Amino acid sequence: MKPVLEMSDVWYRYPMREDWMLKGIDVRIDQGEWVSVVGANGSGKSTWVQLLNGLLRPTQGKVFVHGLDTSEEQHLLKIRQQLGIVFQDPDNQVVRMTVWEEVAFGLRNIGVPPADVEERVNQALQMTDLYSLRDRSPHTLSGGQKQRLAASAVLAMRPRVVVFDEATSMLDPWSAQCLLKIMDDLRGSGITVIQITQEMEEILNSDRVFVMGGGQILEVGCPSDVLRDQDLLQKAGLVPPFVARLREALAQEGVSLPDETTSLSEMAELIWKSFLSK
Numbered sequence: 001m002k003p004v005l006e007m008s009d010v011w012y013r014y015p016m017r018e019d020w021m022l023k024g025i026d027v028r029i030d031q032g033e034w035v036s037v038v039g040a041n042g043s044g045k046s047t048w049v050q051l052l053n054g055l056l057r058p059t060q061g062k063v064f065v066h067g068l069d070t071s072e073e074q075h076l077l078k079i080r081q082q083l084g085i086v087f088q089d090p091d092n093q094v095v096r097m098t099v100w101e102e103v104a105f106g107l108r109n110i111g112v113p114p115a116d117v118e119e120r121v122n123q124a125l126q127m128t129d130l131y132s133l134r135d136r137s138p139h140t141l142s143g144g145q146k147q148r149l150a151a152s153a154v155l156a157m158r159p160r161v162v163v164f165d166e167a168t169s170m171l172d173p174w175s176a177q178c179l180l181k182i183m184d185d186l187r188g189s190g191i192t193v194i195q196i197t198q199e200m201e202e203i204l205n206s207d208r209v210f211v212m213g214g215g216q217i218l219e220v221g222c223p224s225d226v227l228r229d230q231d232l233l234q235k236a237g238l239v240p241p242f243v244a245r246l247r248e249a250l251a252q253e254g255v256s257l258p259d260e261t262t263s264l265s266e267m268a269e270l271i272w273k274s275f276l277s278k
Helices: 045-052 073-082 099-109 114-127 143-155 173-188 223-228 230-236 242-252 264-276
Strands: 005-012 022-029 034-038 060-065 083-086 161-165 192-197 208-213 216-221
Touching: 005 045, 022 045, 022 216, 034 045, 034 173, 045 060, 045 083, 045 161, 045 192, 073 083, 083 143, 099 114, 099 143, 114 143, 143 161, 143 173, 161 173, 173 192, 208 223, 208 230, 216 223, 216 230, 223 230
Parallel strands: 034 192, 034 208, 083 161, 161 192
Antiparallel strands: 005 022, 005 060, 208 216
């Protein structure tokens, strides 16, 4: 089966710069995966995203989206219809006067018939729990609602891949969880999700994690393996989530918990059961 995304020996250097931002990146991502890309500032994550839809072109190597080469101009429109990006700041993505019109804007630009526009917009707003706010001005929404609106506009295009580029970084914890729930729902419907983040708590439900540092992929693994590798996280400049740090502290006190324990409520229940069994 062909991968939905492929990067083959990709190197990238910004114009007028001597240092490489990306160095020899090789990536294969399959349809329906939820992949998290983590790394500190300057690790190359944002450059990675911009290469995926042709905003940047590799200095060396190739990037393919569903087999289409992002370096070839004639493929860019189709690539950008198949791969949508939700960026960090929702205010920079809002251009229309109502929530409904904002989601419809991109569809009208590519000539989707009016009846199909209505169906797609309503479906996208229902997926993000914004349908009841369809007549509101986007500027009256909370930060979390605006980010869900940005996601709605992307989902209405019906892409096969959705990239969330640090999309939770400006949100409160509840709003961030709402967006993570949308990512999980997308994966469940067979859409490929790529999440760019520095928040290690957010990678727990992803299928694979790419750890980046110095423009390279330092490691690829499942969340539990990555979080257990303290040396790797330190090298990448990342802080393990609180649950992982607490598990480590408990282990030093002789209380062993499964690596699959990913939430505080789960951990509390296991600790309580261990005390009851004594």
